[in-house]
Amino acid sequence: GAGVSQSPSNKVTEKGKDVELRCDPISGHTALYWYRQSLGQGLEFLIYFQGNSAPDKSGLPSDRFSAERTGGSVSTLTIQRTQQEDSAVYLCASAGGYEQYFGPGTRLTVT
Amino acid sequence: AQTVTQSQPEMSVQEAETVTLSCTYDTSESNYYLFWYKQPPSRQMILVIRQEAYKQQNATENRFSVNFQKAAKSFSLKISDSQLGDTAMYFCAFPVSGGSQGNLIFGKGTKLSVKP
Numbered sequence: 001g002a003g004v005s006q007s008p009s010n011k012v013t014e015k016g017k018d019v020e021l022r023c024d025p026i027s028g029h030t031a032l033y034w035y036r037q038s039l040g041q042g043l044e045f046l047i048y049f050q051g052n053s054a055p056d057k058s059g060l061p062s063d064r065f066s067a068e069r070t071g072g073s074v075s076t077l078t079i080q081r082t083q084q085e086d087s088a089v090y091l092c093a094s095a096g097g098y099e100q101y102f103g104p105g106t107r108l109t110v111t
Numbered sequence: 112a113q114t115v116t117q118s119q120p121e122m123s124v125q126e127a128e129t130v131t132l133s134c135t136y137d138t139s140e141s142n143y144y145l146f147w148y149k150q151p152p153s154r155q156m157i158l159v160i161r162q163e164a165y166k167q168q169n170a171t172e173n174r175f176s177v178n179f180q181k182a183a184k185s186f187s188l189k190i191s192d193s194q195l196g197d198t199a200m201y202f203c204a205f206p207v208s209g210g211s212q213g214n215l216i217f218g219k220g221t222k223l224s225v226k227p
């Protein structure tokens with residue numbers, strides 16, 4: 001079956017622009033996570049959706065970051081007014097139980 | 112605070128030999144799972160092995176096994192008969208809220224190179 005997919009694979013944007021990153025989880029998985037992976041900080045949790053519950057946004061680094069999950073499936077992570085420190089790989093994972101299945105990530109480069 | 116420490120940024124091993132990656136953690140939770148994830152150059156994180164903290168028996172998955180010392184909060188990964196395809200970053204992780212689910216806290220990773 002299909003795994004977690006993310007698009008785009010790579011994104012280069014200019015400082016100050018907004019970007020949207022997409023995640024298609026495994027069908028039927030109720031949990032969806034966004035993580036950020038950067039050289040200096042390692043892997044950091046951003047946001048967690050579980051079913052119809054209010055998302056856990058405790059990892060979002062600033063109010064420039066937001067995420068939605070429509071219909072309990074696809075999720076979009078939006079970064080407004082991008083800064084150079086936002087350059088990183090953004091990983092999405094979905095889970096139906098204890099195991100989180102990760103997508104290949106989106107590499108974001110802010111110039 | 113919940114923490115995960117991987118003290119070996121890089122390691123190398125000869126093909127067919129055994130290597131052990133270390134991980135220590137800190138949590139106030141009493142029931143939790145621990146995980147080792149592998150990230151090859153393709154970037155896709157893959158679960159290697161999990162350990163349930165309430166189980167005393169160390170988990171084993173084919174060539175991968177763990178040495179879990181709950182009192183010491185230590186969770187090392189042993190790879191036997193190393194193969195070239197084991198070359199990757201390895202991350203130790205556990206759910207920050209305990210249990211088996213929820214967002215994970217990760218160590219900084221160990222970069223493992225398997226040499227022919």
